[in-house]
C-alpha cells in the first residue's frame with residue numbers, strides 16, 4: 001500500500017517535471033553551457049586553459065567511468081561471477097599514482113605562464129580606480145579629473161522589488177544594466193586599482209576574464225586590454241549584503257578616438 | 272584480514288542485568304556508545320530536514336527571475352543558515368554517530384573510552400543547534416554574511432551575531448570532545464591483536480579525521496572570537512579603519528575551512544571502503560595505500576587553504592604555491608577511486624541499496640573531483656570563483672559524496688542496529704529518486720556558473736532562467752524523496768524480516784560477529800584477533 005502511494009507520488013513528480021520542462025523550453029532559449037571566449041587576450045588564454053582542463057577531465061572521466069561500468073556489468077553475482085582473491089598489485093598502484101601526477105604536472109606547466117601574464121601590470125597606458133560601495137561602483141579616471149558612480153538601472157530596480165508585478169523578461173538587460181557604464185578605449189592596456197569603501201566586493205566581467213576582490217584597506221591591481229568595441233556585462237561577485245545581487249558592472253569599450261571625445265566631454269563640466 | 276579465533280556470543284548475555292534505563296532518562300544520562308550513536312544520527316536526520324527546508328526556500332525563490340517569496344535579507348539568512356546547519360548540525364554529527372556506533376564494535380572494544388564525555392559532547396549539540404536557529408527570530412534576523420562569516424560584512428550583523436558565534440563555539444567544542452574520545456578509544460581500546468594496520472578503513476579514516484578536528488576547530492574558535500570582540504568590544508582585528516586586516520580572517524577561516532572539507536569527506540571514504548568490499552565479496556584493494564592516501568590527503572588539506580582566496584590579490588608566488596599544492600590532493604584522491612574500482616574488479620557484485628549509494632558516490636564524487644582539479648588552476652579560477660560552478664562543485668562533493676555515503680552507511684548497518692532488514696524495494700526506489708534528483712539539481716549549476724551567474728544572489732538575469740528552473744525542480748524532487756528515507760528507517764525500526772548476525776553475504780569485520788540487533792553491551796571480554 002505505501003509502495004503504491006509512493007510510486008504514484010513519483011509518477012506525479014515526473015509528470016510535473018516533464019510538463020514544466022516542455023513549458024519552459026520553447027519560451028526563451030538561453031541554455032548556455034560554457035564560458036564565453038571573451039574579448040581580451042587574457043580571456044582567450046583563460047578560455048583555452050578551461051577547455052584544456054575540461055577535456056583532460058572528460059577523457060579521464062570517460063576512461064575511468066568506462067572501466068567502472070564494465071566492472072559493474074561484467075562481474076555481477078547474478079551472472080555467476082565468482083570473486084577473485086587478490087588484494088593488491090604494486091605495479092598497478094604505482095602506475096595509477098604516476099599517471100595522475102604526470103597529468104597534473106602537465107596542467108600546472110600549461111597554467112603557470114598565464115598566471116604570470118595576468119599578474120604583470122607593467123606598461124599600462126591608463127589607470128582607473130574602482131571603488132566598491134554598498135551597493136554601487138565608483139570609477140575614477142586617474143589624472144583625468146573624471147569620476148562617477150554607477151548604479152543599477154531604474155528599470156531593473158523597479159522590476160526586482162518583491163512582488164513588483166513586473167516581468168523581468170520584459171526588462172532589457174534585467175539586473176545587468178547601469179545608469180552610467182565604465183567607458184574605456186579598445187586596444188589600450190588599462191590598469192585598474194580596486195578597493196572598497198565598506199565591505200568586500202568583487203569586480204567581475206566574464207568577457208574580460210577579470211575578477212578581483214575589492215577589500216577595504218587594500219588596493220588590488222590588475223589589467224585588461226579589450227580588443228573589440230562593445231558593451232560587456234558583469235556583476236559583483238563577493239557577497240556584500242542585501243543588494244549584492246543588484247550592483248552590476250557594465251563596461252562600454254569604444255574606439256580610441258570616440259573614447260577621447262567622450263573623456264573630453266566628461267572633463268568639460270568638471271573644470 | 273581480521274579473523275575471530277574465539278566465540279563470544281555467550282558473554283553478550285552476561286550483562287543483560289544492566290540493560291538500558293527506562294524512559295527519557297535512558298537518553299539523557301546514557302553513557303552507552305550505541306545510545307549516543309543513535310542520538311547523534313537522529314539529531315542529524317532532523318537537521319537534514321531543517322537545512323533541507325532552507326535549501327528549498329532558496330530553490331523556490333530561484334525558480335524564476337524576479338523576487339516572488341522572500342526579500343534579499345532573508346534570502347541571505349537562508350544561504351548562511353543552510354550551510355551552517357548542514358555542515359555543523361547535519362553531516363558532522365551524522366559521521367560522529369557512525370563513529371560512536373561502529374568504532375567500538377569494529378575494534379572489539381566494550382564502549383568508547385570516555386563515556387561521560389561522550390554523553391556531554393552529544394548533549395551540547397541540541398542546545399547549540401537551538402541557539403543557532405533562534406537567531407532567525409531575533410531582531411535583525413540570523414547571520415546573513417555567508418557561512419564563511421567574512422568581515423567586514425559580518426560585522427554589520429545585529430546582536431544575534433553573538434548568539435551565532437556562541438553556537439559555533441559550542442558546536443566546535445562538541446566536535447573536539449568527540450574527536451578526543453575517538454582518538455583515545457582507537458589508541459587504547461583495540462582488542463588484542465588488532466594492530467593499527469588491521470583496523471577497518473572506517474576506523475582509520477575517523478582516526479585521521481579526529482586529529483584534523485583537533486588541529487583546526489580551535490583555529491575557527493579563535494577566528495570567530497576575534498569577530499565577536501571586533502563587533503561588540505571595539506577591537507580592530509579585521510577592521511581596516513582601525514588598522515586591522517579583513518583578509519587575515521579569510522586566512523584563519525580557510526585554515527579551518529579546507530581541512531573541514533576533508534573532515535567531512537574522510538569518514539565518507541571510510542564508509543564507502545566498508546560497503547564496496549562487502550557487496551563485491553572481495554577484500555578492499557590496496558588497503559595500505561588507502562591508509563597512506565588518507566593520511567596524505569589529511570596532510571595536504573592543511574596546506575592548500577588559500578585556493579579559496581585566489582581573487583583576494585595574493586602575491587604571484589603564493590598563487591603558484593596554492594595552485595600546485597591543491598593539484599597534489601588529486602593524486603591520493605585518484606588512488607582511492609582507482610582502489611575502489613579495483614575492489615569491484617573481478618568481484619562478485621550484488622546491488623543492494625547500500626551498494627547502489629556507494630556506486631553513485633564513486634561516479635558523482637569523481638565529478639566533484641574533476642571540477643575541483645579545474646578550479647585548482649588559478650588563472651581559470653578567476654572565472655569560476657564565487658559562481659554557481661563552485662556551488663555545483665562542492666555540492667557534488669557534499670551531497671552525492673558525503674551525504675550519499677552517510678545514507679548508504681545507514682542502510683548498510685541498519686539491520687545490525689535494529690535487528691530487522693529494511694525494505695529493499697523501497698530502499699532502491701529511494702536511491703533512484705535521490706540519484707535523479709541530485710543530478711537534476713546540481714549538474715545544471717555547472718552551466719549556470721560558466722555562463723556567469725554569481726552565487727549567493729536572490730535574483731538573476733533572465734538568461735539564467737532555464738537552468739535555474741531545472742535545478743529547482745530537481746531540488747524539490749530530491750528533498751521530498753528524503754521523506755521516503757525517514758519512512759524506511761521508521762519501518763525498519765518497528766519491524767521487518769529478522770536480520771542474521773552477518774546480515775550480508777559473509778562480510779568482514781567484528782561488528783558482524785555479534786548478534787543483530789547488537790546487544791546493549793558488546794565485547795565485555797575482548798575478542799582475539801589473529
Ligand SMILES: [Cu+2]
Pocket residue numbers: 132133135200201202236237238239240244247
Ligand atoms: Cu558588492
